[in-house]
Amino acid sequence: MLDTEFMRLAFGAGAVVGVLAPAVGFFLVQRRQSLIGDGIGHVAFAGVAAGILLDVSPVLTALVAAIAGGVAIELLRSRGVAAGDQALALVFYTGIALGVVLVSAAGALDVGLFQYLFGSILTITRTDVAVIATLGAVGLGVIALLYRTLAGVAIDEEGAQVAGVPIGAVNVALGALAAVTVALSMRVVGILLVAALMVLPVSAATRLAWSMRSTFFLSMAIGLASALAGLTISYYADAPPGGTIVLVAAGAFGLAALGRAFAGR
Amino acid sequence: MSLAVELESVSFGYRAGQRVLDEVDLGIGEGEFVAVAGPNGGGKTTLVRIVLGLERPVQGTALLFGEPAHRFSRRRVLGYLAQRSELGGDAPATVREVVSAGRLAAGGLLGPLRRRDRELVAEAIARVGLRDVADVPLRTLSGGQQQRAFIAKALAGEPALLVLDEPTTGVDAESQESLAALLDTLHTDLGVTILYVSHEFGAVERFVQRLVLVRRTVVFDGPPGDLPGLWHDPSHTHARH
Numbered sequence: 414m415l416d417t418e419f420m421r422l423a424f425g426a427g428a429v430v431g432v433l434a435p436a437v438g439f440f441l442v443q444r445r446q447s448l449i450g451d452g453i454g455h456v457a458f459a460g461v462a463a464g465i466l467l468d469v470s471p472v473l474t475a476l477v478a479a480i481a482g483g484v485a486i487e488l489l490r491s492r493g494v495a496a497g498d499q500a501l502a503l504v505f506y507t508g509i510a511l512g513v514v515l516v517s518a519a520g521a522l523d524v525g526l527f528q529y530l531f532g533s534i535l536t537i538t539r540t541d542v543a544v545i546a547t548l549g550a551v552g553l554g555v556i557a558l559l560y561r562t563l564a565g566v567a568i569d570e571e572g573a574q575v576a577g578v579p580i581g582a583v584n585v586a587l588g589a590l591a592a593v594t595v596a597l598s599m600r601v602v603g604i605l606l607v608a609a610l611m612v613l614p615v616s617a618a619t620r621l622a623w624s625m626r627s628t629f630f631l632s633m634a635i636g637l638a639s640a641l642a643g644l645t646i647s648y649y650a651d652a653p654p655g656g657t658i659v660l661v662a663a664g665a666f667g668l669a670a671l672g673r674a675f676a677g678r
Numbered sequence: 679m680s681l682a683v684e685l686e687s688v689s690f691g692y693r694a695g696q697r698v699l700d701e702v703d704l705g706i707g708e709g710e711f712v713a714v715a716g717p718n719g720g721g722k723t724t725l726v727r728i729v730l731g732l733e734r735p736v737q738g739t740a741l742l743f744g745e746p747a748h749r750f751s752r753r754r755v756l757g758y759l760a761q762r763s764e765l766g767g768d769a770p771a772t773v774r775e776v777v778s779a780g781r782l783a784a785g786g787l788l789g790p791l792r793r794r795d796r797e798l799v800a801e802a803i804a805r806v807g808l809r810d811v812a813d814v815p816l817r818t819l820s821g822g823q824q825q826r827a828f829i830a831k832a833l834a835g836e837p838a839l840l841v842l843d844e845p846t847t848g849v850d851a852e853s854q855e856s857l858a859a860l861l862d863t864l865h866t867d868l869g870v871t872i873l874y875v876s877h878e879f880g881a882v883e884r885f886v887q888r889l890v891l892v893r894r895t896v897v898f899d900g901p902p903g904d905l906p907g908l909w910h911d912p913s914h915t916h917a918r919h
Binding site: 443564565566568569574577579619622624625626628629 | 730754759768771775779789
């Protein structure tokens with residue numbers, strides 16, 4: 414399997430995204446914002462459409478649109494323009510509607526879109542892997558620096574605000590991290606499934622872990638294992654890699670829930 | 679005595695024409711232990727939010743240690759235990775992880791906690807009597823122990839003013855008594871100013887220096903002993919002895 418370059422590249426990209434997505438998703442899940450990745454994903458779709466229309470790299474335009482979407486959700490929420498889920502819905506639907514209109518204008522409503530909607534990890538190039546690895550390392554570095562702050566705000570946002578922690582800046586940083594993760598994961602699992610890789614490994618880890626820190630590291634381990642196992646299964650079963658990776662993560666959640674149920678008896 | 683909290687003719691409403699608080703005057707000296715009580719919907723939580731600078735009065739002035747509360751510059755000296763404090767997420771955060779969050783403002787936002795910060799966290803956990811369960815997930819502890827952990831979190835920031843909003847919600851009477859005794863010890867040992875806000879005050883009545891009853895405005899402000907007998911809470915009978 415690893416004799417072929419496309420599989421080696423796929424494993425490289427899958428490993429980075431498998432670790433990064435749950436690392437960012439961990440903080441979103443703790444703050445009960447599990448669906449934010451979905452919202453940002455739909456804005457990223459508008460970015461892809463803009464890229465196709467303007468003949469610019471769709472990944473780049475998706476990254477810009479995703480960051481704008483992530484920041485917009487936070488600003489709408491924090492300034493009281495719309496409550497948390499309404500802010501998400503507003504950005505979510507505007508993103509998908511804008512994407513459909515732009516893609517239609519570009520005359521690109523065809524199977525080419527599938528690689529962004531459902532991933533296309535087997536067509537990834539060396540340059541793609543280099544970009545994913547570099548941005549992934551930056552994302553993980555930022556999380557390592559901000560872990561204590563992000564965890565502290567997840568534990569008690571109001572208490573942190575009273576004590577003078579710049580909550581707005583922390584939230585915008587988390588939104589930007591989520592946006593970068595969505596843009597990087599787009600080629601691996603696709604816009605429609607990216608949020609799953611941010612949430613399912615964390616949900617599975619929560620059922621097995623004994624502290625916040627152990628939940629965080631276990632989430633990344635489950636995300637990595639899901640990505641690698643999913644790619645392996647998809648290679649031998651000739652199944653779509655993105656969907657297979659997410660199904661493995663869902664299976665991990667099922668096993669973790671079962672394990673916890675048996676352990677509790 | 680210099681004042682930690684000073685409210686002068688403070689009025690507030692969330693909508694025009696509606697007053698949640700009306701002409702409230704309240705001064706809390708540094709080092710005082712004061713309970714603010716009143717019925718649900720009487721404006722207590724709004725009062726707390728104004729004291730902490732999270733809301734601005736529509737009329738009057740709110741000062742924290744002499745500065746306007748909404749732009750108070752030394753926020754790290756504020757310890758706050760919110761109403762119905764509970765963990766934000768599902769991860770099994772341990773007592774130590776929760777208390778460490780209390781060092782966020784004072785210990786800096788980047789990188790891991792320094793040695794001194796970790797010592798202060800351990801000290802705060804010991805003070806509230808949770809040393810033996812420091813590395814146990816908070817959700818496995820009783821309601822009273824969870825509240826102690828949140829108090830330790832506030833203490834870890836070395837606060838000059840500790841504000842507790844309905845700290846005994848969902849906690850049994852025995853734990854309420856124990857919590858009140860703990861606050862009295864902290865007040866005596868650390869000299870921290872404590873503002874205890876609750877719809878009932880029986881548990882802390884024997885410890886506080888002043889009791890303030892709020893029903894849109896201040897209807898009583900004085901030593902608990904001066905309060906008419908029928909206003910006392912019968913579920914804490916020791917309070918009057």
